[in-house]
Amino acid sequence: MTDLTPLFQQCVEIVQSELGGGVKDDLDSRQVRKLRNKNSKNYPVIKDTFDKECYEFYNIIADLNQFVAVIKSPYLAVNDEPQISKSALNSLSVDDKNRIDEEFKYKIQQLYKKLSLLQSYEAKRNSLIPKVPESGISSFFFKNILDDEPSDQRLFLLTIGSHREKVLTFLMQALDSVNKSFEVIQKKRNSREKQLESLNFQNFDEDEDLNYNEFNNVLSPIASPPLNTLEQTTALEQEEQMRQLQYQQPQYTQQQLSLLETENKEFLTMKTNQLKQVEKVQSSIVDIINIQNELSFKLQTQGEQINSLMDNNDQVQVDVQMGNKTLNKATSRNKRGTNMIVTMCIIMGFLILFVDRISF
Amino acid sequence: MDESLRGKQIATLERMLHLNKDGSPDLTLASRSEEIIWKVLVLDTKSRAVLSSVLRVNDLLRCGITVHSLINSKRTPLPEVPVIYFVEPNIDNVLQIIDDLENDRYDSFYINFTASINRELLEEFAKKVSISGRSFKIKQVFDQYLDFIVTEPNLFSLDLPKIFTQFNKAGTDEDTIHSLVDRIANGLLSTIITLENVPLIRAQQGGPAEFVATQLDLKLRDYLSNSRNSPNQSIQQRPVLILLDRNIDLSSMFAHSWIYQCMVSDVFKLQRNTIKLHKYSKDSDKPTLTNYDLDPRDFFWNKYSQLPFPDVVESADAELNTYKNDAREVTNKTGISSLKDIDPSADNDTANIQQAVEKLPELSNRKTTLDMHMDILAALINELQAKNLDKFFEIEQNANDPKTEKEFLELLVQEAERDNSVDKLRTFLILTLLVDLPKEYIDKVKKTFINKYPELNFDSLNYILKFKEHSKLTNISALNDTTTQSSYSSANNNTSALLSGLSSKLYGLTEGKISGGLSSIASKIKNFIPEKKQLPITSVVEAIMDPNNASNTSMQLTDDYLYLDPKARGGHSKPPRRQSYNESLVFVIGGGNYLEYQNLQEWANQPNKPSKKVIYGSTDIMSANDFLLECNELGKSS
Numbered sequence: 001m002t003d004l005t006p007l008f009q010q011c012v013e014i015v016q017s018e019l020g021g022g023v024k025d026d027l028d029s030r031q032v033r034k035l036r037n038k039n040s041k042n043y044p045v046i047k048d049t050f051d052k053e054c055y056e057f058y059n060i061i062a063d064l065n066q067f068v069a070v071i072k073s074p075y076l077a078v079n080d081e082p083q084i085s086k087s088a089l090n091s092l093s094v095d096d097k098n099r100i101d102e103e104f105k106y107k108i109q110q111l112y113k114k115l116s117l118l119q120s121y122e123a124k125r126n127s128l129i130p131k132v133p134e135s136g137i138s139s140f141f142f143k144n145i146l147d148d149e150p151s152d153q154r155l156f157l158l159t160i161g162s163h164r165e166k167v168l169t170f171l172m173q174a175l176d177s178v179n180k181s182f183e184v185i186q187k188k189r190n191s192r193e194k195q196l197e198s199l200n201f202q203n204f205d206e207d208e209d210l211n212y213n214e215f216n217n218v219l220s221p222i223a224s225p226p227l228n229t230l231e232q233t234t235a236l237e238q239e240e241q242m243r244q245l246q247y248q249q250p251q252y253t254q255q256q257l258s259l260l261e262t263e264n265k266e267f268l269t270m271k272t273n274q275l276k277q278v279e280k281v282q283s284s285i286v287d288i289i290n291i292q293n294e295l296s297f298k299l300q301t302q303g304e305q306i307n308s309l310m311d312n313n314d315q316v317q318v319d320v321q322m323g324n325k326t327l328n329k330a331t332s333r334n335k336r337g338t339n340m341i342v343t344m345c346i347i348m349g350f351l352i353l354f355v356d357r358i359s360f
Numbered sequence: 361m362d363e364s365l366r367g368k369q370i371a372t373l374e375r376m377l378h379l380n381k382d383g384s385p386d387l388t389l390a391s392r393s394e395e396i397i398w399k400v401l402v403l404d405t406k407s408r409a410v411l412s413s414v415l416r417v418n419d420l421l422r423c424g425i426t427v428h429s430l431i432n433s434k435r436t437p438l439p440e441v442p443v444i445y446f447v448e449p450n451i452d453n454v455l456q457i458i459d460d461l462e463n464d465r466y467d468s469f470y471i472n473f474t475a476s477i478n479r480e481l482l483e484e485f486a487k488k489v490s491i492s493g494r495s496f497k498i499k500q501v502f503d504q505y506l507d508f509i510v511t512e513p514n515l516f517s518l519d520l521p522k523i524f525t526q527f528n529k530a531g532t533d534e535d536t537i538h539s540l541v542d543r544i545a546n547g548l549l550s551t552i553i554t555l556e557n558v559p560l561i562r563a564q565q566g567g568p569a570e571f572v573a574t575q576l577d578l579k580l581r582d583y584l585s586n587s588r589n590s591p592n593q594s595i596q597q598r599p600v601l602i603l604l605d606r607n608i609d610l611s612s613m614f615a616h617s618w619i620y621q622c623m624v625s626d627v628f629k630l631q632r633n634t635i636k637l638h639k640y641s642k643d644s645d646k647p648t649l650t651n652y653d654l655d656p657r658d659f660f661w662n663k664y665s666q667l668p669f670p671d672v673v674e675s676a677d678a679e680l681n682t683y684k685n686d687a688r689e690v691t692n693k694t695g696i697s698s699l700k701d702i703d704p705s706a707d708n709d710t711a712n713i714q715q716a717v718e719k720l721p722e723l724s725n726r727k728t729t730l731d732m733h734m735d736i737l738a739a740l741i742n743e744l745q746a747k748n749l750d751k752f753f754e755i756e757q758n759a760n761d762p763k764t765e766k767e768f769l770e771l772l773v774q775e776a777e778r779d780n781s782v783d784k785l786r787t788f789l790i791l792t793l794l795v796d797l798p799k800e801y802i803d804k805v806k807k808t809f810i811n812k813y814p815e816l817n818f819d820s821l822n823y824i825l826k827f828k829e830h831s832k833l834t835n836i837s838a839l840n841d842t843t844t845q846s847s848y849s850s851a852n853n854n855t856s857a858l859l860s861g862l863s864s865k866l867y868g869l870t871e872g873k874i875s876g877g878l879s880s881i882a883s884k885i886k887n888f889i890p891e892k893k894q895l896p897i898t899s900v901v902e903a904i905m906d907p908n909n910a911s912n913t914s915m916q917l918t919d920d921y922l923y924l925d926p927k928a929r930g931g932h933s934k935p936p937r938r939q940s941y942n943e944s945l946v947f948v949i950g951g952g953n954y955l956e957y958q959n960l961q962e963w964a965n966q967p968n969k970p971s972k973k974v975i976y977g978s979t980d981i982m983s984a985n986d987f988l989l990e991c992n993e994l995g996k997s998s
Contacts, residue, residue: 001372001380001472001553002586004482004501011486012495019490051440055397062393069391156436159427163438166426167398173388173422 046125046160053118054167060111061174064104068182071100075185078192101186108179115171122164129157364513365975366656368554369506370414376472376504377401377423377444387424396442400466401428402435404447406507407474409519411446413509413632414656431456437465442499444470448507449477451484458488461497470500474507475546505550508977511633511654512621512665515957516977518547523979524606524950525990527568529997541568544979545575548947549583551977552601558584559945561924562904563603568949573603573922580926599943599973602904606950609896610827611793613987614786615955616753620672621665622954624736625983627743630954637739640746640778652732659726660733666958669740676733683726690716690723746777752787757893759794765801772808781813786984789824789991819995820988895959901946902963905972907938943973951987952978 074092092100252260374385379396387397401420403411408430420428429435431447443466447453461469477485482501489495510516520543526532527540552559558580563573606613617623621630629636633654638647654661660679664672744750751771758764768791772784788805791797802825809816894902903914904921915938946960957976964974 001376001505002476002503003380004477004503005499008482008486008498008501009495011483012490015483015487015490045439058390058397059393062390065390066392152436155434159436160438163398163400163426163441166421170388170398170421170424170426174390177388178390 050118050121050164054171057111057114057118057171058174061171061178064107064178065181068178068185072185075100076189076192078196097189104182108175108182111175115168115175118171119168122161122168126161129154129161365516365551365555366414366510366513368556369410369508369510370656372504372506372554373411373415374419374423376446376502377420377425379444379470380472380500380502386422388422396468397424398426398441399424399470400438400441400443401425402431402443402445402447403428404431404453406448406519407446409632410474410506410509413511416653416655435460435465437463438467439464440467442466442468442470444472446472446474446504449473449475449481449503451481454481454485454488458485458492461489461494462492464494467497469498470502471498472500472502472504474504475550476503476505505553508547508551508554509632511981512957513656514961514973514975515954515981516551516975517952517981518544518977518979520544520547520979521982522990524987525993527605527950528994531997537568537571541571541575544568544572544949545579547979548572548576548601549579551945552580553583555599555945555975557599557943558927559599559601561601561603561922561926562918563922563924564605564608565920565922567605567607569603569605570922572949573924576601576603577924577926584926597942599945600904600941601945601947602901604897604900604946604948606948607827607831608900608948609956610824611790612895612897612955612959613951613953613982614790614984615756616749616783616786616984617955617958618668618753619665619955619958620667620669622958623669623740625954625981627740627749628736629983631981635736637736639739640742650735652736658729660729666961673737676730676737679726680730680734683723683730686719687723690719743778747780747783748774748776749780749783752780752783755787756790759791764791765797769805769808772805773812781809781816782985782988785809785816785818785821786988789821789988792821792824792828817992819993820991821995823991823995894963895956897946897948897956898959898963901944901960901974905941905944905974907940941972942970943975945975945977947976948978950979951990952976952981953983953987954981 071092075097077092375381377399378385378387379399384391387394425444426441427438431445431453443460445453445457447457457469457471460466489498507518508516509519520540523540523544526536561573561577563569616626624630624635628638633656635652635654637650637652639650640647660676664675667675748771755764755768755771768787772788788809792802806818806821809818899911899914900918903910903918907915919938948956960974960976964972
């Protein structure tokens with residue numbers, strides 16, 4: 001592509017200088033805006049701070065991106081020794097990193113909230129646009145008189161609505177990408193720290209970290225079952241190192257030998273203790289699972305029993321209703337019957353009396 | 361960066377949308393704070409065709425374009441928003457821009473022309489701008505040199521219809537020819553500038569190719585001598601631009617093909633990366649129309665569009681299975697599948713769910729692409745069966761075999777489910793072109809045609825017969841005779857395992873709509889898997905690019921070609937040298953098709969040789985039916 005702008009500007013200047021006073025003075029932006037405000041009836045302008053806020057939003061996102069890029073390397077750097085000197089400039093301690101995590105997440109949440117506010121504002125503004133009248137004789141006539149195309153103002157409102165909608169989608173995409181990039185480095189850091197913990201577990205050389213490691217070692221076997229292969233390879237490496245060490249320095253004094261032996265015994269007891277704890281934990285987990293299974297089974301049977309109880313209940317209710325009905329029928333029939341008998345008796349009594357009277 | 365022509369065009373377009381600044385055009389990455397982020401894009405019809413073939417609305421949004429509209433439509437003023445114009449450099453567009461400027465429709469104006477704007481128009485534009493008094497609003501004016509349409513990575517078209525008709529009609533006057541040649545040369549200039557490497561020109565003599573070549577040479581010299589255009593890259597080897605006339609091979613324009621991409625463009629419509637399907641249902645006579653858009657990142661199309669049809673069906677099935685496996689894997693990970701998941705302190709669960717959430721959009725995209733292609737394949741199978749297209753393909757491949765004449769006669773009287781008279785005519789035209797048919801045979805066929813299909817237009821047949829006589833005199837058809845023997849075979853032996861599964865898979869794909877006819881198609885496929893042949897155009901390209909391996913007849917032919925070098929000082933027309941090239945740009949004046957494109961790409965990417973880069977283009981990429989209509993017109997006028 002070729003940039004014709006300088007040539008173009010040249011032409012404009014030449015024309016202006018040639019035509020001299022016959023041309024209006026070149027209006028600058030302020031004058032154009034004044035002209036525009038005068039004719040504001042023709043140019044509908046929505047007076048709100050939407051554009052400014054969107055630009056600010058974008059700048060915040062850009063700043064966040066730069067921040068992520070800048071802290072990426074110190075954030076991912078891993079410290080081997082816990083007592084690192086605080087004066088080291090480019091490294092971040094674990095506390096710093098956690099704080100960065102929290103604050104970043106908080107900031108992102110705020111941005112999401114702001115974006116949703118902007119979206120609801122747009123939705124409300126759009127709902128205020130009057131809809132085209134759909135039915136009615138008057139609109140039929142109007143439709144014939146007016147243009148087929150929508151009116152200028154309506155077109156403007158529609159266009160600016162879709163423009164703003166696209167702007168908000170764009171901002172959402174940008175925010176998502178910042179969020180994702182931060183999550184990526186967060187994940188990396190977490191996985192690296194996990195690997196490091198498992199390595200500490202195998203680290204024989206650091207005597208002063210024994211206490212720290214013992215505390216760690218109780219938890220880490222549970223936390224890192226997928227790193228079994230890693231442990232195995234590091235164990236192999238350690239064995240190699242030991243063997244090399246032994247080969248290089250074959251002569252130890254008796255004292256050093258006994259010292260090494262006691263150390264070995266301590267490590268061995270530590271390991272067996274850990275193994276026992278692990279086994280205990282495993283068996284308790286298995287017990288818990290079994291109990292859970294039994295509980296669920298019992299719950300299931302209870303559920304079935306309750307269901308059958310309820311069924312029975314319903315059945316009983318139905319039976320009782322039927323029974324009531326038949327009883328009622330029976331009583332009414334009986335009533336009729338007794339009524340009849342009683343009246344018959346009375347009539348017969350009167351008849352006998354009457355016959356008796358007559359016969360006398 | 362994607363080094364193909366399409367990649368370069370996308371890069372230029374995105375750079376333009378980024379206001380011709382350096383830096384990543386994808387503004388959602390927000391790598392730094394920008395002053396101008398959201399813009400409006402105004403196009404005209406030609407530039408919209410260019411843009412929509414390669415960029416979608418999402419891509420535009422990522423570059424910050426919120427609203428796009430046509431320059432001639434009613435546009436609403438957006439006084440606070442900057443605007444990018446991407447239009448052709450003609451007077452109407454310029455007047456429209458001036459009108460927008462005077463009415464203060466937008467905040468700042470960035471103007472990009474698709475091709476080079478000529479000096480008078482630029483001055484006129486500047487004059488009007490300065491009269492309006494708002495020249496400070498015009499921030500940039502650029503020539504982008506992008507008036508060509510790229511669909512496949514190495515395929516481009518200038519979108520100039522009916523060139524073949526106009527060049528071969530007797531009544532075209534010199535002025536029209538001159539303006540057409542000029543337009544073609546402009547389009548080629550844009551392509552060359554986008555590729556950023558000035559080629560050597562070889563052109564076929566005695567036709568429009570020669571004119572275009574000389575014009576292009578002049579334009580390139582002008583462009584290079586302009587001090588503001590500095591060509592870099594003198595270290596790279598220069599490519600060769602091969603200009604050919606359509607007369608070199610008419611049979612490939614009519615051919616039926618077995619390759620997925622060619623079939624789609626033949627049976628349906630494939631233009632500007634949009635496929636227009638028509639599906640016939642059993643109830644109605646009228647077809648239902650569906651449109652599909654092909655994204656440049658469509659993984660299925662990029663991988664399989666150049667394969668023959670049965671392979672594509674197989675691969676579609678394989679991809680569907682891979683997708684199902686992946687989906688199952690992802691959903692399994694979020695459930696409890698092993699003891700370790702009960703462990704509370706591990707965050708494997710959340711990690712797995714996070715992974716699933718990340719993979720979901722990618723998986724659903726894959727599914728939509730696969731669904732689209734399955735639909736297309738099913739529709740293709742329907743059409744194949746209804747029109748017996750496989751028979752035509754067979755006849756065309758075996759054109760030299762004397763039995764095919766009889767076969768064709770039988771086929772001619774056969775009825776098909778849907779009207780395939782045009783396909784029959786096409787096959788007949790190919791037979792006429794490739795083989796010297798006896799006169800009685802031609803008359804017999806003509807009579808049968810007229811009896812059976814009285815409404816069919818036979819002007820094209822007359823034209824082709826005349827063309828054949830003419831070409832016998834000028835010996836162009838020599839290429840066709842030799843190429844049928846110089847086929848390079850690549851083992852394409854499909855085993856029966858492939859084909860026995862094929863019919864059941866096809867059945868499954870189309871949801872049981874096709875019944876017994878499918879097994880017959882499958883068996884025919886089995887009987888006939890074609891050897892790969894070289895089209896005449898490929899042998900010409902081979903002769904120019906790789907003279908050591910080409911056949912003698914094609915070498916003799918191409919030695920006559922014109923040789924021009926825009927960078928050489930002094931006179932043109934040095935004697936041609938036999939030199940091998942690694943990159944080339946092949947341009948056919950009068951029309952191109954996907955079959956030649958695929959053939960060239962196959963030749964360029966042969967498995968045991970170093971790969972060459974071949975870009976194929978034409979004045980218009982058209983389907984066989986369109987070319988048939990042009991031949992009809994030619995036959996009518998002569």
